[in-house]
Amino acid sequence: FTQPSPMAMHLRRVLFVAAVAVTASLALALAAPTPRQVSCTGTKKIIPPAGLRAYQTFFREFNSTTLEGMNAGNVNFEALDGLATAMGGGVDVGEMLVGVNQVTAAWDGTIGSLHGLWNATWGSRAEAHMASAESLLAKGYKRRAARTFRKASAYFQLAERFMDHLSETALNTYNNSLVAFARAINTDPTTSHWCELSPVPYTDSTGSYLLHAYMCRPGARGTTDVRPTLMAMGGYDSSAELSYYESGVLGLEYGYNMLLFDGPGQGATVRFQNIHFRPDWEFVVDQVIKHVITLPGVNASNLALWGRSFGGYLTPRACAYEPRLLACVADGGVLDFYQSVVCSLDDNLRDLYYNDQPKFNKYLKYGANFSLGARFLLSYGKLGFASTSPSDLLNQFSAYTNVGQLGGLTGRPVFVNNPPFDTLR
Numbered sequence: 001f002t003q004p005s006p007m008a009m010h011l012r013r014v015l016f017v018a019a020v021a022v023t024a025s026l027a028l029a030l031a032a033p034t035p036r037q038v039s040c041t042g043t044k045k046i047i048p049p050a051g052l053r054a055y056q057t058f059f060r061e062f063n064s065t066t067l068e069g070m071n072a073g074n075v076n077f078e079a080l081d082g083l084a085t086a087m088g089g090g091v092d093v094g095e096m097l098v099g100v101n102q103v104t105a106a107w108d109g110t111i112g113s114l115h116g117l118w119n120a121t122w123g124s125r126a127e128a129h130m131a132s133a134e135s136l137l138a139k140g141y142k143r144r145a146a147r148t149f150r151k152a153s154a155y156f157q158l159a160e161r162f163m164d165h166l167s168e169t170a171l172n173t174y175n176n177s178l179v180a181f182a183r184a185i186n187t188d189p190t191t192s193h194w195c196e197l198s199p200v201p202y203t204d205s206t207g208s209y210l211l212h213a214y215m216c217r218p219g220a221r222g223t224t225d226v227r228p229t230l231m232a233m234g235g236y237d238s239s240a241e242l243s244y245y246e247s248g249v250l251g252l253e254y255g256y257n258m259l260l261f262d263g264p265g266q267g268a269t270v271r272f273q274n275i276h277f278r279p280d281w282e283f284v285v286d287q288v289i290k291h292v293i294t295l296p297g298v299n300a301s302n303l304a305l306w307g308r309s310f311g312g313y314l315t316p317r318a319c320a321y322e323p324r325l326l327a328c329v330a331d332g333g334v335l336d337f338y339q340s341v342v343c344s345l346d347d348n349l350r351d352l353y354y355n356d357q358p359k360f361n362k363y364l365k366y367g368a369n370f371s372l373g374a375r376f377l378l379s380y381g382k383l384g385f386a387s388t389s390p391s392d393l394l395n396q397f398s399a400y401t402n403v404g405q406l407g408g409l410t411g412r413p414v415f416v417n418n419p420p421f422d423t424l425r
Contacts, residue, residue, distance in 0.1 A: 114162070123155075137187060
């Protein structure tokens with residue numbers, strides 16, 4: 001036996017390390033999904049300047065091409081989203097105007113400043129309304145107390161919008177919104193409609209859960225007349241409580257039962273049960289229907305589904321595979337969610353996503369320190385999809401396409417709304 005020379009041993013080590021490195025690189029290359037490339041011809045990347053000005057209801061005018069201007073546009077969008085709850089008994093219009101002006105006056109243009117001001121402004125209002133509601137209830141003013149609890153719930157959810165959603169502070173704030181809403185529906189003496197918690201039993205490959213949901217019915221408390229039932233949900237960042245304000249109250253006025261639910265990835269369901277979005281939404285809706293048809297006053301042959309924003313992808317997908325639904329509403333319609341997001345990227349970022357995802361992750365994470373839109377996308381993506389990186393989030397989005405999935409809608413009533421400021425459409 002001849003001992004190898006030091007040079008030969010060194011060469012062997014170099015070759016071994018190189019072989020390991022090549023093997024690891026090949027393994028990573030095989031493990032990383034190849035991004036689905038989409039055409040962005042004719043798609044809307046951003047709301048054009050004219051459109052941006054159209055909904056700058058609150059903030060001073062910004063140049064939409066500057067970072068400060070784009071962040072202002074995002075905040076205006078969130079303010080308007082909050083304002084949409086007013087018609088259903090959520091926020092107060094005057095209070096929203098005052099609050100947003102307070103944020104504007106003190107905002108220095110940075111993300112950190114905005115988050116602190118936004119959270120404090122709406123959090124303080126939520127706490128004040130909560131205390132006021134308890135005082136009103138103690139004095140026997142149940143109707144006014146219920147209205148005030150609803151306002152508190154809406155402001156708590158506004159306050160949570162830009163937080164780290166899984167932080168203790170954010171979870172406490174969100175839980176406060178649920179407590180306030182529960183106090184409202186349990187206190188309200190109105191005879192026009194009534195609501196109760198109605199958790200939906202849900203089972204997937206990871207276990208058994210209860211989807212957060214409310215069943216609301218027209219009439220005085222306890223009324224269970226048989227009626228058509230509309231099941232309503234939000235989207236990427238919404239909740240069952242917001243669905244109550246934005247579609248629930250109106251549906252009740254038209255005589256529908258309303259089941260308002262947070263599916264996997266949404267609202268209280270993802271925050272407190274840790275189950276996430278899935279592209280085959282018919283799997284979710286099947287279990288929601290199995291639950292709702294067991295409830296008093298539900299006509300099992302007269303069911304419809306409503307989905308808002310990202311729910312405009314989820315609803316057509318579920319309806320196409322679910323013959324028990326007579327109709328569906330996509331508010332607004334999303335054919336290919338992945339395409340909508342990828343085509344909203346700057347050309348250079350999109351090229352990095354396709355060809356160099358590590359660099360794409362680095363740039364987008366850095367950009368989230370300055371861009372409210374980027375931070376919003378990533379923070380809700382981490383919450384709803386359990387994403388581990390920006391590219392992982394987009395890779396998951398790739399499965400969320402209705403292309404080739406909607407044949408089951410043929411001959412059925414489908415209403416597709418086209419909201420001008422929903423950039424997913």
